[in-house]
Amino acid sequence: MAYEKTSRDPNQWAKWLEEIEQEEVANEWSESSSEDEEIDEVEQEIHESDTEQETDDIPEEHNIEQESERSEIQNERLHEATRSGPYYIGKDGKSRWDSMVPATSRTRLHNIVVKVPGPLGAARNAKTVLECFHVYVSNPMIGFITNYTNIKIRTLQEKYTRARNAKPTDECEMEAFLGILYITGVLKEGRLNTEDIWSNDGTGVELVYCTMCRARFKFLYRSIRFDDIRDRPERRELDKLAPIRELFEFFVNNCSSSYMPSSFLTVDEQLIAFRGKCPFRQYLPSKPAKYGIKLFLLVDPKTMTTINLEVYCGKQPAGPYMVSNSPSDVVKRLVQPIKNTNRNVTMDRWFTSFPLAMDLLTEFKLTVLGTIKANKREIPPCLIPTKGRALESSMFAFRTECTLVSFVPKKNKNVLMLSTMHHSDEIDKDTNKPAMIVDYNHTKYGVDVVDKMCVMYNVTRTTRRWPLTVFFDILNIAGINALNLYVTNGKLQKLARRNFLKCLSLELVRPCIIRRIYNKNVPRPIRQKARNMLGIQEAPNNQDENVRERKTGRCIICPRKDDKKTTVRCGECRNFVCKNHQHAICARCYKNDSGESSEQGDE
Secondary structure (H helix, E strand, O other): OHHHOOOOOHHHHHHHHHHHHHHHHHOOOOOOOOHHHHHHHHHHHHHHHOOOOOOOOOOHHHHHHHHHHHHHHHHHHHHHHOOOOOEEEOOOOOOEEEOOOOOOOOOOHHHOOOOOOEEOHHHHHOOOHHHHHHHHOOHHHHHHHHHHHHHHHHHHHHHOOOHHHHOOOOHHHHHHHHHHHHHHHHOOOOOOOHHHHOOOOOOOOHHHHHHOOHHHHHHHHHHOOOOOOOOHHHHHOOOOOHHHHHHHHHHHHHHHHHEEOOOEEEEEEEEEEOOOOOOOOEEOOOOOOOEEEEEEEEEEOOOOEEEEEEEOOOOOOOOOOOOOOOHHHHHHHHOHHHOOOOOEEEEOOOOOOHHHHHHHHHOOOOEEEEEOOOOOOOOOHHHOOOOOOOOOOEEEEEOOOOEEEEEOOOOOOOEEEEEOOOOOOOEOOOOOOEHHHHHHHHHOOHHHHHHHHHHHOOOOOOOOOHHHHHHHHHHHHHHHHHHHHHHHHHOOOOOOHHHHHHHHHHHHHHHHHHHHHOOOOOOHHHHHHHHHHHOOOOOOHHHHHHHHOOOOEEOOOOOOOOOOEEOOEOOOOOOEOOHHHOOOOOHHHHHHHOOOOHHHHHO
16 A cells, blocks of 8 residues: 555655545444454554544544544654654653754744834933933832831931931932942942041042931931831731832832843843841852842843843742742743743753743743753753764754754863754854854853942942842942933943943932032031032122121131130131131232232332
8 A cells, every 4th residue: 555655745645644534434344353453453553654543433431542642643743754864862752853954944933023122111211310210210219218218217216315316318318328329339439437438538538428427327328128117027927028029029110111122131140249147048159259149130131231130039938929939930030021022032051941942932932042951851862972072063953943052162061052043053154163152152141241240330338138238239230221221312332330320429419419508507618518519609698697797616627526716717718717727927928929029018
């Protein structure tokens, strides 16, 4: 019979199937053979002819099972029949990989980006430095930080004898607090003692002590909170991240809804240095900090914009925040903002797996490019050994949906990489590496670069409170995202992040400095420095008439604690000066210093 032969032509297979069906209709199966013999015969026929028979006389209990098995066999056999050339079998005995490049006639649909990269929604209208910052750290976020901090302040007021030392804060002062954190991060003085930062002997930071006094900064640093401390115990029973959950989710939503990334993204982990008490502190010996809080980030490696992030909290208590921490589930949660956008996600071998790659391709319309562990059972065993293989040699294995490559960069070293974006065995001529590995090297560094940028101008200060450590990381990431948004909207070629953060810190503290300039309780030298810094002219003389009519006053140069009174004023600035800070000078020398001639002085 024709169907007992073998062929690779799909049309010939279809013809054989028709012959088999016609044969079944002609024969009425009137023989007295048993049902078991018929079933065995059909199975043997399937094995010999690689075709599927349809029978109505098979018992009902076997019908569904046999139909499912035959359907799978038919699909697999017909699919294999259309492929030619040698192939590999995975360690699981089921996964088949072709060694030949599949024929393609056009660009695959999942490689066509459907959404243009760039700002989204209200973020398109952010033009100034402060507006770009408020896209990520929005006014509502600063508002509820202020409210929760005031709740904490009310519990501390009874411990202070003077009410002004524990007065509530407001949004203006809270923004100034953030501005001080940014400027100390730019100057890399985040770990410096506050006495040195607030020093007024010329070695301190003028912008800082013109914004607020050192005691007030330390009080706010102690009091700042990100949730209502009154009901925190109840929320903590369901969520380990309760002390900062509301703020963190607000920030994540701003990141994911404000910017559409480029066609390549990176998923990786970040470790924030922290050695205090924390229910989910991690130990990662490969990281510089080793101990800290682990986060998972989704970053655009082209602009270093963070699109999504998640704190690893370990096993959460039973409730709404109890989620799976498997690598596949973590990636699926991170890529939600870019679902159905035909973008590529680059990841390392801790995340990469065949089921995840297939799920992202079919359910999320995203491709995957990443290194993969050699213990995955879908990998053919022949791709793992390096013995006998030449240096910089590559072995490819292809399936309809993905491509696997084994590359030997050096002796006894093997790199396995999986991609659902690549479907060829292209080799880069400059590096002699597969194009898959070249693309991976160009896109794998997104999270690592963001981590280094956070460390470069880090706003973090020494603390034992882990929510504050997470908040510092939010500010670091917000500064990077705001810079990218400012450059994109302003169509700038390049802008140093140091200059951007300096400008941002000045804009954040400006309202608080202006308020202090017109506060007469602030020492006059500080108000004068603040005016000079912001370019604000001094108030008219009639506003200071009461001060100038006084006959005695404190020396402007002596420390305030000495409280040295005097009746003598400086002839230039009209400030009081004591005898220790006065210098006698004759009229002739005074005239010469003023640029007048000695003859005019004699007259």
